[in-house]
Amino acid sequence: MCVAVPGKVLSINGTKAIVDFCGNKIEAEAGLVQIKIGDSVLVHAGCIIQVLSDFDRDMLLDILTEMENA
Amino acid sequence: MLNFNEITAYLKDYDEEPISLMEVCGTHTAAIAKCGLRSMLSDKIKLVSGPGCPVCVTVSAYIDKLCALSLMAGNTVVTFGDMMRVHGSQSSLNEAKSSGASVQMVYSPFDILKLAADNPNITYIFAAIGFETTTPIYALLLEQAIAKSINNIKLLTSLKTMPAALSWICSQNSKIDGFIAPGHVSVMTGSEIYHAIAEKYNLPFAIAGFDGEQILAAIYTLIKQKKSNKVVNLYRSAVNENANLQASALIKKYFVEDTASWRGIGNIAASGLYLKEQYNAFDAGSFGLDNDNNLTPQCRCGEILIGNLSPNDCPLFGKACMPQNPKGACMVSEEGACFTKFSYERN
Amino acid sequence: MKITAIHGSGGRATSELIDKVFAAHFGNEILNSFEDSAVVPSSGRIAVTTDSFVVTPLFFKGGDIGKLAICGTVNDLLMSGAIPKYLTCGFIIEEGAEISALEKIALSMKNCALEAGVIIIAGDTKVIEGNGGIYINTTGIGFVPEERTVSPKNAQEGDVIILSGTLGDHHCAILSARLNIENTISSDCAPLNNMVTSLFENGIAVKAMRDVTRGGLATILNEIAHAAHLGIEIEENMLPVSPQVSALCGILGLDPLYMGNEGKFIAVVAQKDAQRAVEILKMHSYGAQAAIIGNIINGESIVSMKTKPGGKRQLSVLLGEGLPRIC
Secondary structure, eight states: OOOEEEEEEEEEEEEEEEETTTTTEEEEESSSOOOOOOOEEETTTTEEEEEEEOHHHHHHHHHHHHHHHH | OHHHHHHHHHHHHHOOOOOOEEEOOHHHHHHHHHOOOGGGGGTTTTEEEHHHHHHHTSSSHHHHHHHHHHTTTTTTEEEOOOSSSOSSSHHHHHHHTTTOEEEEOOOSSTHHHHHHHOTSEEEEEEEEEETTTHHHHHHHHHHHHHHHHHHHOOEEEEOOOHHHHHHHHHHHTTOOOOOEEEEHHHHHHOOOGGGHHHHHHHHHHEEOSSSSHHHHHHHHHHHHHTTTTOOOOOTTTTTOOOOHHHHHHHHHHHHEEEEEETTTTTEEEEEEEEOOGGGGGSSSOOOOOOOOOOTTTOOHHHHHHHHHOGGGTTTBBBBTTBBOOSHHHHSSSTTHHHHHHHHOOOO | BBBBBBGGGHHHHHHHIIIIIIIHHHHHHHHHOSSSSSOOOOOOOOEEEEEEOOSSSSEETEEHHHHHHHHHHHHHHTTTOOOEEHHHHEEEEEEOBBBBHHHHHHHHHHHHHHHTTTEEEEEEEESSSSOOEEEEEEEEEEEETOOOOOGGGGGGTTOOEESSSSHHHHHHHHHHHHHHHOOOOOOOOOOHHHHHHHHTTEEEEEOOEEEOTTTHHHHHHHHHHHTTTTTEEEEGGGGGOOOHHHHHHHHHTOGGOOOOOOSSSEEEEEEHHHHHHHHHHHHSSGGOEEEEEEEESSSOOOEEOOOOTSOOOOOSSOSSOOOOOOO
């Protein structure tokens, strides 16, 4: 129900931003979160819904390992 | 530290008490099928699809209204691709289009603003379906329409919310042992919305993103947290404990909560959102659309949607009901349990 | 200057149009004789195929409707093991079409025909009411060398499936043009003759071939599995897909396995020939990303894929409509 993909903010123009998805440059609405150029963001239905933070595979495995050991 | 080989081995070799886990997001349904995840699990781990596909849970009365609006002179219905093939009690938007209806498909709802501004003599009606991920976007759309004095757009809404539906499923004595919580809904709502249900029914929730590793991690988590009320957030790059404040504020400004009708299930209190009365001018008649004519008596979509039956249990599956000739919504939507089963897991 | 009804009258305006736009670019001894039919020598088995082209927009990154019209038909002949020789070409043109656009298309067809080693020996032009649309039909004739039988029926368990390059480029280029999405995705529209000839000339026993067009790789593999009465297993990790195409599919909710190409094909060869076949394809610019993607296996005519996370999933033919999704 929620196809959303990560991209990088290239430029901001008022309430809109140009987001780069591996070379596809798409204009997205930016009215739901505070963004800055260079942010990694999640875009759903033409709208930025989140600024993504670093969380990689190792961090995920950390959580699972902690649970295992608890 | 654990690695994914150990996790996949654990899941493949799992031989304890049988466990049944439900996901409630059509995008998870599709991701699980596309990754072939069921083939990686022991037979004792059952993955069940819940009512998380907004196309699948939209009642026939809504489709009928949408088709009727599209055939009226001076109207253009604007929609996501997903809605084009779904049948109401008479026809689908695709069929209405070939009878002369004005229907336009878009990727983003914001495309409607330019259409409306460029063609002030046409009323543009957006087929506004979705869950918590998409509803704030419709609110933002209205905010912009009002700011730009664009008055020739309307929404026909079929907006639903997760918590009430989840509670309803839990209250039905379903044999679900845990929930894979929807990743992008949770981006908007925060992980906090699952605590009350987890505690009330003593069931664990694992919030997952949409790649194979996230979903495998969620399944692993739910097995390890069996018979607990833990809410574990695995999608930490995107999901926080708290809701997106801007989104919440917009929803509060434009929408009010009420009973919604879920296709194949019936009415669930406090599970739907409707435009507030002061925004009536932007509504295309969304209230009171609860008629749900089951076109095919043998169709089992309702029970499949709540995980009581699997697609294989439906007498029509793979015989009278196939993607090229769907009888129920679960087969129409590319994220429906029946469509994904037929396409990716038939053998 | 625009096309009007008079260009379709069959009189002077028509012959001037044909001379100026078509004969000027397609001219050859056979066509220039302007007989009612082209009469050509032949021997052995003749391959014939036809296709019509109605794409919009007419011009897109990497090609145009004319180039498509040549490649599509030439490639179909090649996939049957034929050496393409002749094409016919029929135009249906709506009033309002720009003559300059027709000239561009004709020039593009001329260049592509040259590359593909074919000549256009017959043609037709019709003008109808409308809004400037242009539609092309091409019928292709080729000759199959006596020693060649290219058919999925030749496939055996253990045979290897090779894909000549990245998936989904053409379809994504068209979608990008229609939806106004800025990227550098280019249609891969290309004639496959040089690659196919190289395989045969280097002694590769090509058992079966199919170009990966509408319906995508998954649909084509299912056709082969059914015709061969065998199964196919491929690996997701081995599929060449460009990051830009992959990202665009992610945004639109589409799957590269079901997206059309216009310059890629799959070849079924024996295990012993597989590595060499890939190396031969890689020597060509259109085959730079060629890769082994899977195998023919015994059993039911099902196509399955080992997924990146390590699961197994069935690949059916295209069932949905491939419409951009949100949900």
